[in-house]
Amino acid sequence: MTEQSHQVEANEKGLRIDKLLAKINDDASRSQAQQWIENDYVMVNGEHIKSNFKCQPGDVITWNIPDPKPLKVEAENIPLHILYEDSDVLIVSKPKGMVVHPSAGHMSGTLVNALLYHCQDLSGINGTIRPGIVHRIDKDTSGLLVVAKNDHAHALLASQLKDKKVERKYLALVHGSISHEYGTIDAPIGRDPKDRQKMAVVEGGRAAVTHFEVKEKFDGFTFVQCVLETGRTHQIRVHMHYIGHPIAGDPKYGPRKTLDLEGQALHASTLGFTHPATGEWMSFHEKLPATLEEELDNLRKMC
CATH class of the missing domain: 3.30.2350.10 (Pseudouridine synthase)
Structure with missing residues (x-):
């Protein structure tokens, strides 16, 4: 559980608190924000409020959302198309139709399920649901992903993504x-x-x-x-x-x-990055799926 905060800016004047929370938190819906408020996880200027509260510039919003209960992810013997692998990274081509990591509606058949069967070690930075996952692509998007096999590699790859140094x-x-x-x-x-x-x-x-x-x-x-x-x-x-x-x-x-x-x-189709251990620039290319071709x-x- 980590407390987060946000100070309301001038262009956010008059916004409902549930709408603003959903805007601030990319992965949250407005209904989720309303549930947080109902459960007293959210405060404005140190006081609990209702979902229809109208924000004013300078208001300080704090929210403390309990971490989700960890789900048990099973390793599954699912074939993987691996282009490259060493002790730090793995480059895999994800087929169309495969979800990258488990979620409430997809606890099996995901790339993570397959990776857990294939690899003994994956980075733990993103927790048990997304081990090794540095970046994602959508279920029905095919193509290349880099997977981190330890926390050091994960941190350096994530930093490259943040600094726009990964070629995609x-x-x-x-x-x-x-x-x-x-x-x-x-x-x-x-x-x-x-x-x-x-x-x-x-x-x-x-x-x-x-x-x-x-x-x-x-x-x-x-x-x-x-x-x-x-x-x-x-x-x-x-x-x-x-x-x-x-x-x-x-x-x-x-x-x-x-x-x-x-x-x-x-x-x-193309993924390039600096190897987190060797410092070497690496670039990978994957041809189009047969159906699209x-x-x-x-x-x-x-x-």
Whole structure:
């Protein structure tokens, strides 16, 4: 249990406390914030309040949320596509459809379940639910992840991510024809105020920058490479939707009429970083999944 605090800023004047808490805590929904308030985990200026409390500049919000009870994660004999492994790091290519780490609705079949079977040691910085997990990609996004096998490696890799020194390139098939060959999307991302299960470009969100390059154009679609400068939740999916070119097959941010891809056409193709022990720059590349390659071939035939 760790106490956190936030001083209300001028642009947050009049916001309900539950709404502001959900905004401050990226992983929390408004209903969760209301539950925290009902359980007296939240105080404003040293006093307990109700969910409809209106914040004023200078108010000091403190919250002390009990740590979730640890869940027992079982090792499972699930095949892994490992590109590289040594005593510090492991590079794995996650298939589409696999969840990275266990959660209430996914306690088995995850990448972590598979890693626990494969590895005797993983870093413990992120606790028992996310051992070794330095960064994540969505369930239906395929591609490369680096896994830390000890806490020293984890801390150095996390620092590289924070300092924007990790190279992360994605390939994506998006709707529409992008008129220019290169572009940068610099737009803050936060919880969608209209749908707490989604992220969106919102005023006051966390800084998010995505660079993109057009690789190939088709009738009604464009194949792009995206480079992450930051790593916000659903960043590429949200940013491409924001500029009017949502990712094909994306059930959350894309149109209803789209290609039948069983999830977004997004693939983490390149991953580069400085090895935490040797100091050597390492770069890994993973080819597109066969299903996405087949879809691109179909689109080429239609041009």
